[in-house]
Amino acid sequence: xxxxxxxxxxxxxxxxxxxxxxxxxxxxxxxxxxxxxxxxxxxxxxxxxxxxxxxxxxxxxxxxxxxxxxxxxxxxxxxxxxxxxxxxxxxxxxxxxxxxxxxxxxxxxxxxxxxxxxxxxxxxxxxxxxxxxxxxxxxxxxxxxxxxxxxxxxxxxxxxxxxxxxxxxxxxxxxxxxxxxxxxxxxxxxxxxxxxxxxxxxxxxxxxxxxxxxxxxxxxxx
Numbered sequence: 155x156x157x158x159x160x161x162x163x164x165x166x167x168x169x170x171x172x173x174x175x176x177x178x179x180x181x182x183x184x185x186x187x188x189x190x191x192x193x194x195x196x197x198x199x200x201x202x203x204x205x206x207x208x209x210x211x212x213x214x215x216x217x218x219x220x221x222x223x224x225x226x227x228x229x230x231x232x233x234x235x236x237x238x239x240x241x242x243x244x245x246x247x248x249x250x251x252x253x254x255x256x257x258x259x260x261x262x263x264x265x266x267x268x269x270x271x272x273x274x275x276x277x278x279x280x281x282x283x284x285x286x287x288x289x290x291x292x293x294x295x296x297x298x299x300x301x302x303x304x305x306x307x308x309x310x311x312x313x314x315x316x317x318x319x320x321x322x323x324x325x326x327x328x329x330x331x332x333x334x335x336x337x338x339x340x341x342x343x344x345x346x347x348x349x350x351x352x353x354x355x356x357x358x359x360x361x362x363x364x365x366x367x368x369x370x371x372x373x374x375x376x
Contacts, residue, residue, distance in 0.1 A: 174214035185217055190225035202230060202238055209242035213297055219243065220293050223325050227332025235329030240322035247300045247317050254304025270306045281306045282316050289320035292327060292350055
């Protein structure tokens, strides 16, 4: 029964992804800021709502959050881009968290479940920290982080307390950067570029963090 349920879910996800790819092609959306801007320009006053829905559904059409959040700042400016992108990240995160709670046992590999049991045996802090850091980081793995939280014993209230500020902070950083792209080469744009690059590169210089990233989701031996 469990295997058949997992197969049905996998087929549904595959169908949604194929449909999403067809829709992305039909709309002329490619993973670039210019493509998103050109698409939004055709929508007039509907553009903010359409962009919001696009960010919520981005994983089905394989558009990276970093591109969309940056494009949001470029198209709508930093403040509105932050609100649209951040709220959409929260809604998609809650949806993934809920799906993981409902079907995680049939979708998540056994070694991941073992790793999660090991993490949650130490309390909620490790999963909450991972979820918050991945949501906050400009290129953090949102889907993996939110499914990890959903498959763990992390309380829904803790999940929300972690991802709400982290989502808006991530959106603010990228939307603010996007808002400077029209003035590329200005001191502000160069400073934001340097800050984002540092946020991506510097954490990888920490040996303990690198080790944890490359070990995930290996089954713990201790």
